[in-house]
Amino acid sequence: MKRLPLAVLMALFLGWLLWTVSLRQAALFAVGIGLGAVLAGKRFGFTTGWRMLIEDKDPSGVFGQLLLLALAAAMAMPLLGHFPELTAALGPPSISLLVGAFVFGLCMQIADGCGSGTLYKAGMGIPMNTAILPLFAIGSFLGSLHLGWWLDLGRAAPVGLVTVWGWDAALAATLAGLALVAAGVSLYCKRSNLQAGIAPKPLFVRKWVMGAVLLALLATANLLIAGQPWGVVYGFGLWAAKVANATGAVDLAHNWFWSQPGNAARLQETVLLDVTSITNIGILAGALWVSAGKPASAKPLTGTQWAVALTAGLVLGYSSRLAFGCNVGAMFSGISTGSIHGWIWVPLAFAGTIFGLRIRRRFGF
Template sequence: MTAQQLPASTSATAIQSPRQPIALLVSLLMTAALASYLYTVQDSHASLVMLLGAALGVALYHASFGFTTAWRTLVVTGRGRALRAQMLMLAVAVCLFFPTLAAGELFGQNVIGFVRPLSISVLVGAFIFGIGMQIGNGCASGNLYHAGGGQLRALPGMAGFAAGALWATRDYEWWTTQPSLAPVNLIELLGTGPAIALNLLVFAAIALLTRVVEKRRHGDLEADDAGQGQPWSRRLLRGPWPFIWGAVALALLNFATLALIGRPWAVALGYPLWGAKAAEALNLGLDIDFWGYWLLPGRDTALMGSILEDSASLMNIGVILGALVAATLAGRFSLSWRMPLMQWLAALLGGVMLGYGATIAFGCNIGAYFGGIASGSLHGWLWLVAAFAGSFVGTWLRPLFGMSRG
């Protein structure tokens, strides 16, 4: 799988920086300035949260680690290298998360996982999200690191995500009344060891299935040789990374998030707040304060405070800055914005679907899929099945918006 790029057919204009070292210096200064500001007006914890997001942005960019293209590539071409990397990421994560969540604390920090109900809202929301990620050509984390790398074409997807997420907060209370089964926590149900073993077996089975499919269609397996031939230190700093590096890095950084914040990494959690703040700034006259979503613990205080006081938002901003640093380190930073009108509309529509789906499904590909499975919650697997089905549908809808299926 290549980077989670916007279509090759897109007519793009790129402004290449003639002085990449200057661009690198600017990106580092921007990151350091925000970290310093957060340390001054809040505390060191806020600064560390943002910097952790930046580390995630570097990993996402250097490994071109996405979910949208990975799933589409498997459906269209049968190549499963990227999905196998996701299984490795999950395998490392459950080995780290399950014992820690069973203990309930890490380095004195109370920790909780994302354990959610098996509900209609998860099924419907994940399915909508899956369609949106293919139409919009990006997922929650993908849009962030693409924007950081200079692909301004990701911005309509992000704007749509915030609008869709805000819309979903209005309907959130209704979705909670729909049919639902109680949450299933595999760590509590089976015990830590058996739960890890079961998950590893499922990951291995999925990885093996992708190998079988790929060999039948192509006769061989696609090599994961990004950056091969370069010294490992240069590859680490400037990229590109093999998928395996990205998989391990994301699992470790998600575990660091658990240690720092007390919960797994969540991207979609920041978007409803961004939508609400935008609605307030535009004076749209919405009674957001009285919507059920904003009466949930933690969401009420987030709505009253600044975006820079919200940990999910801080990490999202950090991802953008980290991708900017990574792009300038790699010497590949450029500003790209031009594409056909239909693809702008597709990005906006896909973003709305992403935001709405993620909010009613208790998260996106990061919070529900990655975080849910790493938390031992069965809803993470339900989300994966529904989102993959939606992604399949979305893949075949792409030509309606002038995009190839591949």
């Protein structure tokens, strides 16, 4: 489908949301379209940025992510400090988080996408990510069924720096932490490239910088409109949970996760009332619009590669629920709104990524 008729359909759906659902959900759908268009148009991939750093000693992708985190924190933390009705993306430090983050980092390299990456690449029609998306949703749902058990293994109360220190001190500490990471990444890449006898690669590249600025603005809009930070994974799990609940496949009334009041209410409501789901739908639409009329380019996979990728997609979904989010919900929204669990998530997921890249090379992806 070409862009013009697709844009008309998107506008009609937005108008229908405005008329039959709510102004908030229509606005979040529009924010989602913007997120999808930026992710797909700039190919702003969290998974790709980490892979570039490890395999090519190219820091530009990670520097784009660090810039995104800094800009988003600079906008989100003052808002959280002045408007208590807005919530941070808090998650409890726990065994669940440690295991989930490591496994997620491993699987996202094999599946070639985190939560947002899988979503926007599916919107672009890339076959592997399109096939992985429903498995990601099923895995996220399965993770929610077991989350209570995982948390019983050990957890601490969530810690929000804005609440504990105030927004100004929390922002200063966050920016300092990001600056330290940037210095370490820069030094690592410079030394590695010099040892290899090649010129150092630039820290900032236009597409990553533009992507960071636009995503930070859109994520802040999401926070203001939804009252909570940008997330992806919850919507996936909810979609699978609704199917399971409607078919009677699983009794969710006595499940620890789905019996909690907010989650139980969302099971009974239309998915269009869920803020994460409507943004996810917008991301799919925005990515589809960017790629409209263009054939999806992807290397053909062997049967073994398909089996490995689809398995990784299922485990990716499961681990994302244990880790309280993906690169968006846990890392980006966690760190930018002052949650300690976001800082714990990153090194565990990065360690998993190193192993994931070895498996990726082993199977020739």
